[in-house]
Every structure is written in structure tokens, then in C-alpha cells.
Amino acid sequence: MIVKNNFYIITGGPGSGKTTLLNELRKNGCNCVPETARNIIREQVEAGGRALPWGDTRAYSDLMLFRSVLDFINLKDREDIYFFDRGIPDTYGYEVLMGFNIGDVLKNAVExxxxxxxxxxxxxxREIYETDSERKQDFRTAIDTYKVMMEVYKxxxxxxxxxxxxxxxxRADFVIRELK
Incomplete structure (x- = not known):
């Protein structure tokens, strides 16, 4: 087991302001790791791939897990504080939300x-929620995702x-204060 107490996850449903918050933390000099999901979506759309939340959801989830683990491993020797736009447990939450059977690879990764x-x-x-070419979920899905992530993380x-x-x-000030 690798425990990195200097790695903090920022999570929640789609459209809740995670990326905006990470960008604000970055402007304040914090180290931030971008969300893997949006990069996967962009790459898959450009390549004509199917590993998408509206395509092959299993392949999409597998890619999210792989990339999240890779981000963790690539930074594991760093001692500075890092904020992650979602983390490995978010893939677990996604699979719960999708009704997948959680496989051993994912179970082992979160442990x-x-x-x-x-x-x-x-x-x-609701006031800041927007859809775009990569976020196609409706606001109900944002609520459901939030609830699942809350339970999964607990x-x-x-x-x-x-x-x-x-x-x-x-929000950024709140996060920084909570670290102390």
C-alpha cells in the first residue's frame, strides 16, 4: 500500500466547479493534477474511439482507472501538496453509478x-451547471454522481x-484553510 498524505482529491458530480476550483488553486501556486476523464473524451473523439461515457462505458472506465493510477505513480515520490481533479476512487464511484460489478483490479487499486x-x-x-461537448450528463446525473461519490469515499x-x-x-480559501 502506498499512502500519500500530501495528495488531496477534489471530487463531486459533473459541473459542480471542480476544474474551476483547481484552476484557482493553481493560480495561487498550488500543484494540481487535471482530470483524466476529459482528456480521455477528447482523445477518443479525435481518434474516433468508443471508450466514451456515451459509448463503451466499460472501456472508458478502464482508461480512467489506468490514467488515474499512472498520475498517482508518476507523482508518488513528490513531497509537495498536490490537488487531484478526481482520483482513483472516482472510477470506483463511476462503476457503482453505472451498475458495473466492481472488478478485482479496481478493488486492489483503491486499496x-x-x-x-x-x-x-x-x-x-444548478446555477453554475452547464453541459458541453464533453459533459453531456443532465443535472439529475450530477446529483446522483455527488451522492454516489459521497458514499463511495466514506x-x-x-x-x-x-x-x-x-x-x-x-472556495479555494476554504480548501486551504481545511488543510490547516
Whole structure:
């Protein structure tokens, strides 16, 4: 097992402001790791691939797991604080949401690669929710994803801390304060 207490996950449903918050933290000098899902979607669309949330969801989930583990391993020797736009347990949550049987590879990954127990979760926020070419889920799915992520992280031994619905600079301040 590899435990990295300097790795913090920022999670939540789609369209809750995760990437915006990570960008704000980055502007404030924090180390941030981008979400793998959007990169996968872009790559698959460009290549005409099927590993997409509206295509081959199993292949999409497998790619998310692979890329999330790779991000973790590539940074495992770093001692600075890093914020991750989602983490390995998010793939677990995605598979729960999709009704998949959770395979041994995923179970082992969430046990083997551990982040700081404190996880920042952003609740659904209708006023900022938007769809785009990569986020096609409706707001109901955002709510369902949030609920699943909250439960999955708790079940995996993490402590979810809900980030309040505030302007992005105040959300970033909240996250930084919680680290202390």
C-alpha cells in the first residue's frame, strides 16, 4: 500500500466547479493534477474511439482507472501538496453509478493507492451547471454522481468535506484553510 498524505482529491458530480476550483488553486501556486476523464473524451473523439461515457462505458472506465493510477505513480515520490481533479476512487464511484460489478483490479487499486483521508467534495450547483461537448450528463446525473461519490469515499475510509457554494476564490480559501 502506498499512502500519500500530501495528495488531496477534489471530487463531486459533473459541473459542480471542480476544474474551476483547481484552476484557482493553481493560480495561487498550488500543484494540481487535471482530470483524466476529459482528456480521455477528447482523445477518443479525435481518434474516433468508443471508450466514451456515451459509448463503451466499460472501456472508458478502464482508461480512467489506468490514467488515474499512472498520475498517482508518476507523482508518488513528490513531497509537495498536490490537488487531484478526481482520483482513483472516482472510477470506483463511476462503476457503482453505472451498475458495473466492481472488478478485482479496481478493488486492489483503491486499496493500494491511498490519498489523504480528507477529500473535498463539491455539491451539485444548478446555477453554475452547464453541459458541453464533453459533459453531456443532465443535472439529475450530477446529483446522483455527488451522492454516489459521497458514499463511495466514506465506504473506502475517506472523510468527505463538502466545499460550500461560494465564489471560486472563497472556495479555494476554504480548501486551504481545511488543510490547516
Amino acid at each position: 493500494q493507492y491511498r490519498y489523504n483521508p480528507l477529500v473535498f467534495i463539491l455539491p451539485p450547483w 465506504d473506502l475510509g475517506y472523510i468527505p468535506v463538502e466545499v460550500p457554494l461560494l465564489p471560486v476564490s472563497e
